[in-house]
Amino acid sequence: MSEVTTTTQSAAQALVNRGLKNYWYPVAASWQVNSAPIGVTRLSENIVLWRDGKNQVHALEDRCPHRGARLSLGWNLGERIACWYHGIEINSKGTVEKVPAVNACPLEGKTCIKSYPVEERNGAIFLWFGDELHPEPTPLNLPEEMASDEWSSFLCLSNWKCNYRYAIDNVMDPMHxxxxxxxxxSMAEGDKQADMRVRKTDTGIMFEKVNQRDMNFDWVELGETGTMWLRLSIPYKKKFGPGGSFYIIGFAVPVDEENCQVYFWRCRKVQGWQRDAWRFLYKNRLEGLHWDVLEQDRAVLENMIPDARNNEFLYQHDIGVTRTRRMLEQKASAQLEALAAHRELSAQQKSEETQQNNA
Ligand code: FES
Ligand SMILES: [Fe+2]
Incomplete structure (x- = not known):
């Protein structure tokens, strides 16, 4: 393998490890963002979030352009935020509107920090993480279980001390x-062995057991609709109330290379009094049981051996994992190649302009 190929591959790996660009990601539960600005790290980027008087959430790079103080320590001025250190005011597009300590400061009017497009959906704040070539977001289309009124859901959010790719691998591995x-x-039934297969869907892939359905965690789907989501269902016993199988829509969000957040919307298709019954049962009984299950996943994933992904022996039921990893790495390579081509073209144009100006 040539040196260039190896370098390109490791750059792609590094990008996947930090988090692919050009997707919407959930970054906080709605209840966590209020009028006091908060600082969060997602995809290794420091971000300040705050809510204005009209309930709109704004998101900027958490860095004051003056001397680098954290804007998350500053003041909420509605659609602007003021830095605590020397009071400069920045609007939600990242443009400095006022430098109160001096007259006519050249920083005023400059857009010098990054702003993030924001959508608030289903009790969570989603941000668009576009690269240089995609500052404008694509539409955020959430799966039916979250978007349709026929479904009722609860958001479960947890912080895990592992790279987010382990959380994705975990969901793409129904056999566990x-x-x-x-x-x-919910997962005591069914066969302990299975043959698994992958097939394409309109928005991604389905990974499923060949001979078993509706007994255990028997299938998982990965989809891309402006965001990357995972969907699975688990059968419920009759005593868990109306609504049939229990569905989960999951998102694994990188914090930094060693930490992630998982967002799981736990959903059932129920309306009317049955919806009330499900929501009551969930809060009183089922939520605790689901937390026990999720803590089992966390215990394993946070204690994987160091560099586990590079020290494994995969077998047949891991093809969902390998297919997903390959897909992420191919996407990363494509993003990096497009950026490199764009930068090369811009550099060429600049040098031609300089030559023309010097002629
Ligand atoms: S560092 Fe923010 S105003 Fe000086
Ligand atoms: Fe699990």
Whole structure:
């Protein structure tokens, strides 16, 4: 393998490890963002979030352009934020509107920090992480279980001390349900062995057991609709109330290379009194049981051996994992190649302009 190929591959790996660009990601639960600005790290970027008087959430790079103080320590001025250190005011597009300490400062009017497009959906704040070539977001289309009124859901959010790719691998691995969660309320049934297959869907891939459905964690789907989501369902016993199988729509969000957040919307298709019954049962009984299951995943993932992904021996039921990894790496390479081509073209244009100006 040539040196150039190896370097390109490791750059692609590094990009996947930090988090692919050009997607919407959930970055906080709605209840976490209020009028006091908060600082969060997502995809290794420091971001300040605040809510204005009209309930709109704004998101900027968490860095004052003057001397680098954290804007998240500053003051909410509605659609602007003021830095605590020397009071400069920056609007939600990242443009400096006022430098109160001096007259006519050249910093005024300059857009010098990054702003993020924001959407608030289903009790969470989503931000668009575009690269240089994609500052404008694509539409955020959420799966039916989140978007349709026929479904009712709860958001479960957890912080895990592992790279987000382990969280994705974990969901793309339904076979672990029959072992890791063997004593749980929902995954005690079904075969301990399965042949698995991958097939394409309109928005991504489906990875499923060949001979078993609706017994355990038997299938998982990965989809891309402006954001990358994972969908799975788990059968519920009758005693868990109306609404049939329990669906989960999951998102794994990189914090930095060693930490992630998982967002799981737990959904059932129920309306009317049945919806009330499900929501009551969930809050009183099921939520605790689901937390027990999720903590089993966390215990394994946070304690994987160092560099586990580069020290493995994969077999047949890991093809969902390998297919997903390959897809992420191909996307990263494509993003990096497009950026490199764009930068080369811009450099060429600049040098031609300089030559013309000097002629
Ligand atoms: S560092 Fe923010 S105003 Fe000086
Ligand atoms: Fe699990």
């Amino acid at each position: 349900g029959a072992y890791l969660h063997a004593t749980s309320h």
